[in-house]
Amino acid sequence: MTSAQVPFLSPRRLLARVRDVMASAGLAQDRLNNIVTIIATDMVAEVCSIYVRRAGDVLELFATQGLHPEAVHNTRLRVGEGLVGEIAAHARPLALSDAQKHAQFVFRPETGEESYQSLMGVPILRAGRVIGVLSVQNRSRRQYTEEETETLQTVAMVLAEMVAGGELINAVELTPADGIAIKPLRLEGVRFNSGLGLGTVVLHQPHFHIERMVGEDPEVERERLAHAFSEMHGALDSLLNAGALQNGGEHTDVLQAYRLIAEDAGWLGRIEEAIESGLTAEAGVQKVQNDIRARLGSVNDPYLRERLHDFDDLANRLIQFLIKGSGVVGHGDDAPLPEHVILVARNMGPAQLLDYDQARLRALVLEEGSATSHVVIIAKALDIPVVGNVRDIMDKIADGETAIVDGANGQVFVRPGEDVQQAFLDSIKALAEQKAEYAALKDVPARTRDRIDISLNINAGLLVDFARLHEIGADGVGLYRTEVPFMVRADFPDVAIQRALYAKVIAQAGGKPVVFRTLDIGGDKVLPYWGESHEENPAMGWRAIRMSLDRPALLRQQLRALLQACAGVELNVMFPMVADVLEFDRARTLLDLERRYLRARDIPLPRRVNVGVMFEVPSLFLQMEELLARVDFVSIGSNDLFQFLYACDRGNPALSARYDVLSAPFLSFLRTICRRCDAAGVSVSLCGEMAGRPLEALALIGIGFRRLSIPPPAVGPVKEMVRAMHVGEVTGYLDALLRTPHHSIRNRLKAFARDHGVAI
Numbered sequence: 001m002t003s004a005q006v007p008f009l010s011p012r013r014l015l016a017r018v019r020d021v022m023a024s025a026g027l028a029q030d031r032l033n034n035i036v037t038i039i040a041t042d043m044v045a046e047v048c049s050i051y052v053r054r055a056g057d058v059l060e061l062f063a064t065q066g067l068h069p070e071a072v073h074n075t076r077l078r079v080g081e082g083l084v085g086e087i088a089a090h091a092r093p094l095a096l097s098d099a100q101k102h103a104q105f106v107f108r109p110e111t112g113e114e115s116y117q118s119l120m121g122v123p124i125l126r127a128g129r130v131i132g133v134l135s136v137q138n139r140s141r142r143q144y145t146e147e148e149t150e151t152l153q154t155v156a157m158v159l160a161e162m163v164a165g166g167e168l169i170n171a172v173e174l175t176p177a178d179g180i181a182i183k184p185l186r187l188e189g190v191r192f193n194s195g196l197g198l199g200t201v202v203l204h205q206p207h208f209h210i211e212r213m214v215g216e217d218p219e220v221e222r223e224r225l226a227h228a229f230s231e232m233h234g235a236l237d238s239l240l241n242a243g244a245l246q247n248g249g250e251h252t253d254v255l256q257a258y259r260l261i262a263e264d265a266g267w268l269g270r271i272e273e274a275i276e277s278g279l280t281a282e283a284g285v286q287k288v289q290n291d292i293r294a295r296l297g298s299v300n301d302p303y304l305r306e307r308l309h310d311f312d313d314l315a316n317r318l319i320q321f322l323i324k325g326s327g328v329v330g331h332g333d334d335a336p337l338p339e340h341v342i343l344v345a346r347n348m349g350p351a352q353l354l355d356y357d358q359a360r361l362r363a364l365v366l367e368e369g370s371a372t373s374h375v376v377i378i379a380k381a382l383d384i385p386v387v388g389n390v391r392d393i394m395d396k397i398a399d400g401e402t403a404i405v406d407g408a409n410g411q412v413f414v415r416p417g418e419d420v421q422q423a424f425l426d427s428i429k430a431l432a433e434q435k436a437e438y439a440a441l442k443d444v445p446a447r448t449r450d451r452i453d454i455s456l457n458i459n460a461g462l463l464v465d466f467a468r469l470h471e472i473g474a475d476g477v478g479l480y481r482t483e484v485p486f487m488v489r490a491d492f493p494d495v496a497i498q499r500a501l502y503a504k505v506i507a508q509a510g511g512k513p514v515v516f517r518t519l520d521i522g523g524d525k526v527l528p529y530w531g532e533s534h535e536e537n538p539a540m541g542w543r544a545i546r547m548s549l550d551r552p553a554l555l556r557q558q559l560r561a562l563l564q565a566c567a568g569v570e571l572n573v574m575f576p577m578v579a580d581v582l583e584f585d586r587a588r589t590l591l592d593l594e595r596r597y598l599r600a601r602d603i604p605l606p607r608r609v610n611v612g613v614m615f616e617v618p619s620l621f622l623q624m625e626e627l628l629a630r631v632d633f634v635s636i637g638s639n640d641l642f643q644f645l646y647a648c649d650r651g652n653p654a655l656s657a658r659y660d661v662l663s664a665p666f667l668s669f670l671r672t673i674c675r676r677c678d679a680a681g682v683s684v685s686l687c688g689e690m691a692g693r694p695l696e697a698l699a700l701i702g703i704g705f706r707r708l709s710i711p712p713p714a715v716g717p718v719k720e721m722v723r724a725m726h727v728g729e730v731t732g733y734l735d736a737l738l739r740t741p742h743h744s745i746r747n748r749l750k751a752f753a754r755d756h757g758v759a760i
């Protein structure tokens with residue numbers, strides 16, 4: 001039979017029949033056998049088979065109509081092997097009119113497959129995992145339509161509930177537990193927020209058992225959906241007004257953006273379509289979520305990956321409301337929480353994190369994520385250590401196990417021994433004591449033993465950072481990364497929104513100076529609402545000032561907002577990634593235009609405007625004189641300056657130990673820049689990560705820097721170091737050392753510090 005002769009079948013009728021079989025009495029195997037027969041008949045296919053994934057990544061044929069019956073429970077394929085294995089490996093449907101021509105086709109004589117030319121298969125998915133494959137085959141060539149693939153996917157979703165119900169195989173086999181070793185493990189990831197946490201693992205896997213997959217009446221289901229939607233919105237609103245986050249800040253923007261996603265008309269429309277095809281509202285939500293996962297699951301774009309998790313979060317939330325509304329209680333979120341929770345998730349949405357009792361959260365570990373993802377911003381606001389990008393952690397750890405999270409070093413210790421636990425408890429205690437010690441240093445000056453004052457400022461991007469500014473007694477904000485608030489929003493903020501934000505920044509700084517850096521977008525910093533850009537070399541690409549000068553309206557808006565927000569006070573503004581003085585001039589001209597624009601309208605202006613430059617592209621060094629004649633201050637971005645000077649990607653872990661910022665050439669270079677600024681009477685500071693590490697800070701002060709801008713948690717340790725050091729001694733030592741050709745002076749400097757009583 002050819003496709004032209006295949007009558008169109010309503011998925012609703014097929015679903016109703018599958019549901020009747022599933023609800024009938026008898027052995028699970030018999031019901032499965034009935035289901036393959038029904039599907040084969042309804043879809044006019046000679047073969048219908050169900051493969052179930054078993055421990056060890058094996059797909060076992062569990063039921064078939066059309067293939068040899070002896071093959072059932074005997075034919076096994078590895079994930080990735082053959083067409084069925086291919087579907088499982090990529091979690092994507094395949095529809096092939098000539099299956100045997102496909103590169104992945106393997107011939108399994110025991111099944112008699114050689115006589116079937118066409119194949120359509122879909123993954124059976126549950127909670128994002130492939131738990132099986134459902135396929136149909138036709139003897140003659142058949143072109144399967146998209147609707148048919150959709151229908152098969154819908155049936156597969158209903159089957160997923162049956163497989164997950166544990167009637168066919170032991171439910172243990174469905175959990176990703178097979179790879180778990182019982183030995184202690186140390187897993188590495190990336191620091192998203194520092195701090196230490198010890199506690200009991202809670203795997204964030206909201207599993208809901210959807211009892212009713214097939215709907216009776218689409219009208220009723222649509223009404224249930226609408227009701228659940230409005231309940232969900234109400235709950236999101238209360239999260240927005242929740243206690244711990246009440247003081248405003250980016251987390252409010254995050255949740256607002258998130259609310260907008262929930263209102264996405266396309267999403268709702270697709271759920272309604274799924275209901276129309278015969279599913280219940282909750283099954284419809286799950287189906288659309290499976291589709292989104294299948295589409296976005298393999299993309300690498302960080303923005304899209306984050307959106308996927310926002311949708312996951314919302315879908316689970318909606319299902320929860322639908323299940324509760326129908327009186328059926330979902331399981332998975334009802335177990336009592338341990339006292340100290342180490343929350344482990346593939347990734348999660350911001351609201352999901354807020355669902356956990358915040359008093360019990362000790363740390364968050366993510367398999368994916370990025371430092372600027374929504375959930376991480378919320379975790380920072382709650383002061384929870386976070387480690388991200390921990391590969392396959394969900395498969396290596398189980399609920400209820402003990403884990404230690406070391407945020408600062410980006411590592412997770414799973415099932416640590418008693419002695420390790422004790423050591424960490426000691427560290428946690430020491431950390432708390434140290435925090436108290438640093439807090440006691442809050443009001444003492446960062447003054448060296450030879451009475452030289454060092455100005456310690458913080459790098460900030462989130463409003464939560466400002467609370468630290470006062471807690472730790474920093475002198476001001478040496479680098480306010482304006483792109484960060486842009487990155488957490490759902491759309492580009494207009495002048496009024498920016499003005500209000502910057503005014504809040506000024507107010508929260510409470511009279512301490514703030515240096516605003518204009519937008520540094522591009523590279524790894526993506527704006528959600530700006531589409532994708534594919535560059536070979538994004539760090540050296542169309543970013544920062546280059547983008548701002550090509551889109552002058554954006555820069556002008558930002559400068560206008562800054563000028564207005566700083567009315568009556570001092571505005572310090574600097575431009576990132578400037579490579580030659582002409583770029584600086586052009587940016588400055590835009591600033592002057594904005595000033596004139598506001599003045600002409602009698603809009604109050606800042607008392608004074610200081611215009612500076614980020615020194616992070618080495619070419620600027622060759623125009624030092626011209627530059628210093630133009631700027632009010634220089635801030636060295638050593639993160640970028642080092643990567644460009646050494647041609648060494650700052651984000652590539654394979655290179656991270658290759659060159660050292662504590663090397664004679666780099667320190668000499670920094671010393672020269674610093675001296676030239678001093679000679680010209682231009683204020684200079686350094687705001688890269690290196691300044692936040694006490695040993696590096698020691699070197700920087702030794703070569704002449706008197707102003708540093710560092711991450712807030714580094715202020716205490718650096719201040720302590722400053723108070724123990726003697727600039728004269730370090731300078732003399734470095735002068736000699738920087739004439740040597742050592743690859744790194746780190747160990748020598750460490751020994752020097754130790755010998756001179758400077759704790760590093």
Ligand code: PEP
Pocket residue numbers: 479481520616636637638639640641687688689
């Ligand atoms: C730098 O490059 O050192 C810097 C502070 O800027 P960012 O890290 O934001 O690129």
Ligand code: MG
Pocket residue numbers: 576616637639640
């Ligand atoms: Mg930079």
